[in-house]
Amino acid sequence: MGKLLVHQDLVNDETANKLIKLCPFGAIEYKDGKLEINAGCKMCRICIKKGPKGVIEFVEEQTTKVDKSAYKGIAVYVDHVEGRIHPVTFELIGKAKELAKKVNYPVYCIFPGFQILDSAEELLHYGADEVFIYDYVELEHFRIEPYTAVFEDFINNKKPSIILIGATTIGRSLAPRVAARFRTGLTADCTVLDIKENSDLVQIRPAFGGNIMAQIVTPNSRPQLATVRYKIMNAPERTEEVSGKITVCSMDTNKFKSNVDVIKITKKEIEGNISESEIIVVAGRAIKTKKDMSLAYELAEVLGGNFAGTRPMVEAGWIDAKKQIGLSGRTVKPKLIITLGVSGAVQFTAGMKSADYIFAINKDPKAAIFSVAHYGIIGDIYEIVPKLIENIKNEKGLTGELPKYAAPSTRN
Amino acid sequence: MKIIVCIKQVPGTSKVQVDPVTGVLIRDGIDTKMNPYDLFALETALRLKEEYGGHVKVISMGPPQAMEVIKEAFMMGADDGLLVSDRKFAGADVLATSYTLSQGIRKMGNFNLIITGKQTTDGDTAQVGPEIAEYLQIPHIANVLKILEVTDNDITVEMDMPETIEIAKVKFPCLLSVEKDIFQPRLPSFKRKIKTKDKEIKVICLNDMEDKNEKKYGLSGSPTQVERIFPPDENADKEIWEGTGEELADKITKKLKELKFI
Ligand SMILES: Cc1cc2nc3c(=O)[nH]c(=O)nc-3n(C[C@H](O)[C@H](O)[C@@H](O)COP(=O)(O)OP(=O)(O)OC[C@H]3O[C@@H](n4cnc5c(N)ncnc54)[C@H](O)[C@@H]3O)c2cc1C
Ligand SMILES: Cc1cc2nc3c(=O)[nH]c(=O)nc-3n(C[C@H](O)[C@H](O)[C@H](O)COP(=O)(O)OP(=O)(O)OC[C@H]3O[C@@H](n4cnc5c(N)ncnc54)[C@H](O)[C@@H]3O)c2cc1C
Ligand code: SF4
Numbered sequence: 001m002g003k004l005l006v007h008q009d010l011v012n013d014e015t016a017n018k019l020i021k022l023c024p025f026g027a028i029e030y031k032d033g034k035l036e037i038n039a040g041c042k043m044c045r046i047c048i049k050k051g052p053k054g055v056i057e058f059v060e061e062q063t064t065k066v067d068k069s070a071y072k073g074i075a076v077y078v079d080h081v082e083g084r085i086h087p088v089t090f091e092l093i094g095k096a097k098e099l100a101k102k103v104n105y106p107v108y109c110i111f112p113g114f115q116i117l118d119s120a121e122e123l124l125h126y127g128a129d130e131v132f133i134y135d136y137v138e139l140e141h142f143r144i145e146p147y148t149a150v151f152e153d154f155i156n157n158k159k160p161s162i163i164l165i166g167a168t169t170i171g172r173s174l175a176p177r178v179a180a181r182f183r184t185g186l187t188a189d190c191t192v193l194d195i196k197e198n199s200d201l202v203q204i205r206p207a208f209g210g211n212i213m214a215q216i217v218t219p220n221s222r223p224q225l226a227t228v229r230y231k232i233m234n235a236p237e238r239t240e241e242v243s244g245k246i247t248v249c250s251m252d253t254n255k256f257k258s259n260v261d262v263i264k265i266t267k268k269e270i271e272g273n274i275s276e277s278e279i280i281v282v283a284g285r286a287i288k289t290k291k292d293m294s295l296a297y298e299l300a301e302v303l304g305g306n307f308a309g310t311r312p313m314v315e316a317g318w319i320d321a322k323k324q325i326g327l328s329g330r331t332v333k334p335k336l337i338i339t340l341g342v343s344g345a346v347q348f349t350a351g352m353k354s355a356d357y358i359f360a361i362n363k364d365p366k367a368a369i370f371s372v373a374h375y376g377i378i379g380d381i382y383e384i385v386p387k388l389i390e391n392i393k394n395e396k397g398l399t400g401e402l403p404k405y406a407a408p409s410t411r412n
Numbered sequence: 413m414k415i416i417v418c419i420k421q422v423p424g425t426s427k428v429q430v431d432p433v434t435g436v437l438i439r440d441g442i443d444t445k446m447n448p449y450d451l452f453a454l455e456t457a458l459r460l461k462e463e464y465g466g467h468v469k470v471i472s473m474g475p476p477q478a479m480e481v482i483k484e485a486f487m488m489g490a491d492d493g494l495l496v497s498d499r500k501f502a503g504a505d506v507l508a509t510s511y512t513l514s515q516g517i518r519k520m521g522n523f524n525l526i527i528t529g530k531q532t533t534d535g536d537t538a539q540v541g542p543e544i545a546e547y548l549q550i551p552h553i554a555n556v557l558k559i560l561e562v563t564d565n566d567i568t569v570e571m572d573m574p575e576t577i578e579i580a581k582v583k584f585p586c587l588l589s590v591e592k593d594i595f596q597p598r599l600p601s602f603k604r605k606i607k608t609k610d611k612e613i614k615v616i617c618l619n620d621m622e623d624k625n626e627k628k629y630g631l632s633g634s635p636t637q638v639e640r641i642f643p644p645d646e647n648a649d650k651e652i653w654e655g656t657g658e659e660l661a662d663k664i665t666k667k668l669k670e671l672k673f674i
Contacts, residue, residue: 003631038475041502043631044641081575144551168574173554176539180510180546185635188537207536214641221635259551259583265576336673376652383657391665395674
């Protein structure tokens with residue numbers, strides 16, 4: 001920890017203006033010849049690195065140091081609904097194993113639920129060293145207080161150095177609660193994770209809708225918590241033989257008191273869930289009429305993929321809101337994505353730029369989408385796409401009328 | 413019902429202006445704005461107040477300029493506002509921000525319900541709501557899609573879960589973080605702007621808090637540290653193709669075949 005110190009003797013109109021311009025958060029103020037840093041400061045330290053030399057200095061503050069050696073192991077929260085494990089969990093086990101190898105830590109799973117022993121078994125096939133299950137009827141449904149209580153019990157007993165949690169709706173609700181209870185740091189939606197020798201987790205995440213990346217550490221608190229979105233990390237291969245074990249934990253059921261009652265649960269339609277698709281065709285505003293949406297449907301159809309849209313297409317009512325990709329829609333990480341007349345606003349690309357292959361068709365050579373595309377195709381979708389559909393049909397030996405779009409790709 | 417809404421000022425490309433002819437507020441210009449997700453939180457609170465009575469107070473932590481978002485909240489119908497501002501709060505991460513807000517909320521009197529937005533457009537963590545709830549020792553429900561029923565003691569909501577939609581009833585006092593589109597936010601009204609022009613906004617600083625321990629606020633109270641900020645990489649190897657529609661379609665087909673998509 002530390003703080004910024006302003007050397008007022010070096011402050012003049014010129015240095016002040018330079019610094020004010022430099023600070024991306026508008027946190028520097030200049031009043032009556034004095035430079036001040038206000039509550040908007042995010043400690044990005046750009047003013048120190050890039051500003052006029054010496055005007056702003058970072059001074060370390062003495063703090064009591066946490067004993068890092070008292071914390072060992074990387075724990076993964078098992079995200080599930082009624083024992084059905086969310087695939088992000090396997091991806092996190094994969095990442096945890098990779099990190100654990102570097103510092104010689106075990107990989108734990110923490111699994112609160114009801115009648116979950118069989119599901120717990122499955123985790124061992126992905127390489128978890130020890131799965132801690134809390135099997136109680138009170139934990140059947142996700143409720144915030146009992147689930148937090150389980151974490152409290154687990155952390156106090158096992159003292160993991162790192163906890164990885166999937167950024168699902170459950171994870172995003174649970175992780176901050178746990179972090180606050182232990183007065184520790186939580187980094188959201190990490191896209192890259194690494195570990196230093198001293199067990200500090202190096203966390204890289206996008207912010208400002210993907211416009212900037214931030215590297216974040218939690219240098220003086222344990223455990224270190226991070227959430228990761230689904231489809232960011234890679235799941236390891238499932239192996240037949242297992243070497244880890246399952247430990248059944250018991251705890252005081254009085255801790256499961258909750259002010260939340262789950263009254264009813266309805267299954268969401270997974271039909272057409274674009275987050276699961278390996279191939280996605282995206283309709284952008286270049287599509288002029290609702291009828292022309294068939295360009296996207298058909299291309300998706302012949303490729304055996306799914307179709308999605310940008311926000312204006314959702315707003316026009318031409319496509320279901322569940323099929324919106326982007327900051328205020330879904331994040332997808334398909335193997336292939338083809339965008340048809342999409343300009344490439346950051347709010348859109350934030351939701352798709354980690355696709356393996358991005359093909360973008362746009363008639364404007366300056367369109368921003370070309371900076372994220374692997375294959376930028378400058379041209380008119382109305383000229384290219386019908387021919388492309390025909391080509392693919394020929395390649396695949398498909399003839400005649402295709403049935404109306406129906407089949408979403410299944411989960412793998 | 414006594415409701416508190418947390419609102420944050422974020423960098424933005426829009427600023428509230430009133431069209432002198434129509435009285436409608438136009439948003440353009442530069443600088444800062446209210447976090448767009450917080451508009452849904454505020455709207456939810458205002459609807460609840462309209463239906464069940466009570467009052468809506470807003471709280472914001474930020475630099476003195478964040479006063480603007482509280483004024484905007486007044487224009488939408490909030491009854492009261494509190495700004496929590498101190499240079500010692502600079503550099504706060506989620507933990508320190510939540511602690512500061514929870515301390516501020518303790519200064520706002522009794523409440524039944526706290527509502528936050530889903531996330532912000534700058535820090536973008538969606539973590540502040542649940543952490544405030546933990547500090548205040550109240551239950552929270554995140555990802556609220558709909559409000560179904562309100563009684564004197566509890567509120568029933570629909571929440572978004574990974575594979576399901578759940579209906580849950582939660583006792584007051586509690587915190588909800590609401591999804592966007594829960595209600596369509598109203599526009600700030602010009603009439604209210606005039607009426608609330610001189611309305612007082614209380615400002616409190618570290619010294620006004622119950623807990624005055626500097627170490628728990630701002631950078632010192634922040635376990636996470638931003639080591640560096642950098643632009644996202646763009647794809648290194650990329651190709652740009654030009655040609656006639658037919659040539660391009662053929663080229664795409666060939667590439668897709670090569671990559672084994674067809
Ligand atoms: C690039 C970057 C990355 C960051 N990453 C992290 C990180 O991973 N972990 C971390 O702990 N910190 C992080 N921070 C710091 C953190 O984002 C903010 O400083 C913190 O104050 C608020 O978090 P948020 O904006 O993400 O709010 P969110 O948690 O997204 O906000 C949710 C809701 O909480 C309420 N709220 C949030 N802030 C305020 C406020 N100031 N006043 C009133 N209501 C508010 C609003 O209702 C809002 O809709 C990061 C900062 C930057 C600049
Ligand atoms: C807070 C916030 C959140 C947002 N969230 C999202 C989100 O989640 N998802 C999202 O998509 N957007 C989101 N947006 C909106 C986003 O900023 C853009 O406005 C939107 O993505 C643009 O959609 P588009 O590319 O389809 O349309 P446009 O920007 O209008 O682009 C159309 C493109 O098509 C090209 N074109 C036109 N005709 C043809 C033709 N015949 N052949 C080939 N090319 C052609 C044009 O050159 C142009 O580039 C958000 C905005 C904000 C402020
Ligand atoms: S550290 Fe970053 S946010 Fe803080 S004053 Fe310097 S440039 Fe601005």
